[in-house]
Amino acid sequence: MNADQLPLEGMPRRLYSCTPSRLNTWLDCRRRYRFTYLDRPQPPKGPAWAHNSVGASVHNALAGWWREPYERRTPLTAAILLTNGWIKEGFRDEEQSARWLGRARDLVSGYVSTLDPSDDPVGVERTVATRTKVLALSGRIDRLDRRGDELVVVDYKTGRRPLTQDDARSSLALAVYAIAASRMMRTPCRTVELHHLPTGEIVEWRHTDESLERHLGRAEEMAAEASAADERYREAVAAPPSSRSRAPRGAPQGPAVRVPPEVEELFTPSPGPICSWCDFRRHCPEGLAAGPDRNPWDGLAD
Ligand code: SF4
Numbered sequence: 001m002n003a004d005q006l007p008l009e010g011m012p013r014r015l016y017s018c019t020p021s022r023l024n025t026w027l028d029c030r031r032r033y034r035f036t037y038l039d040r041p042q043p044p045k046g047p048a049w050a051h052n053s054v055g056a057s058v059h060n061a062l063a064g065w066w067r068e069p070y071e072r073r074t075p076l077t078a079a080i081l082l083t084n085g086w087i088k089e090g091f092r093d094e095e096q097s098a099r100w101l102g103r104a105r106d107l108v109s110g111y112v113s114t115l116d117p118s119d120d121p122v123g124v125e126r127t128v129a130t131r132t133k134v135l136a137l138s139g140r141i142d143r144l145d146r147r148g149d150e151l152v153v154v155d156y157k158t159g160r161r162p163l164t165q166d167d168a169r170s171s172l173a174l175a176v177y178a179i180a181a182s183r184m185m186r187t188p189c190r191t192v193e194l195h196h197l198p199t200g201e202i203v204e205w206r207h208t209d210e211s212l213e214r215h216l217g218r219a220e221e222m223a224a225e226a227s228a229a230d231e232r233y234r235e236a237v238a239a240p241p242s243s244r245s246r247a248p249r250g251a252p253q254g255p256a257v258r259v260p261p262e263v264e265e266l267f268t269p270s271p272g273p274i275c276s277w278c279d280f281r282r283h284c285p286e287g288l289a290a291g292p293d294r295n296p297w298d299g300l301a302d
Contacts, residue, residue, distance in 0.1 A: 051299030
């Protein structure tokens with residue numbers, strides 16, 4: 001950065017606007033971050049994943065259930081909402097989709113039968129936001145409950161992997177949501193919960209002020225790195241076309257938008273097992289070499 005680009009004393013810095021998902025992508029793989037948030041046009045993604053269809057259908061049905069009038073908040077209503085909003089993308093065939101529809105129907109109706117329909121949450125699919133000196137964070141909470149004098153962040157999980165307390169403790173998203181909800185509603189919010197629908201298990205973590213601050217500090221560190229890389233990227237793509245080139249369409253040759261090597265290095269790939277599930281794998285030679293192809297329905301339990 002040259003002297004002209006340094007922020008003048010007293011002038012507000014531009015905040016880095018992001019979601020926890022954006023920060024986690026930066027942490028997981030910087031090339032995927034670039035594909036997801038910077039390259040425009042965005043490289044085409046692979047086909048939809050069936051396990052994501054199940055997750056989205058379940059989330060939508062549970063959100064819709066709370067929007068129903070009290071007398072209709074029954075297990076049957078949850079099953080009907082799930083059926084009406086069923087997303088069929090990614091399944092091997094109609095038979096597999098129908099089988100999973102049945103399972104998901106049982107999941108949501110079984111789960112809501114454990115809830116008190118009169119205990120309205122403070123928010124459902126509630127967007128919350130907060131800011132610090134360096135970043136503006138926002139995101140959507142599956143459900144925000146009030147328990148006594150405090151708020152509790154509830155996150156639904158539909159994956160096959162059993163959850164541990166460490167998942168709740170280490171989740172940047174849940175910690176940020178707790179901070180944002182607390183600030184917006186001027187009510188303490190330290191407890192975060194993962195509700196694992198396939199097992200009915202609830203995994204809880206109660207944060208302290210210190211642990212929440214640590215998460216926020218980590219978010220700020222990532223935001224500072226990502227923001228600096230974004231800036232370098234934007235300068236590079238705004239440069240005259242003679243100083244960069246565009247890769248031919250089609251074959252997997254790495255990112256299609258070409259930037260100078262020193263900028264490319266800011267977005268190095270992180271190949272690993274996750275690559276088999278990456279939406280941009282076909283544009284990433286390192287990711288293709290890292291693991292086998294997966295069918296869109298391979299994330300389902302069977
Ligand atoms: S395939 Fe792997 S290395 Fe390539 S962008 Fe995706 S996650 Fe990153």
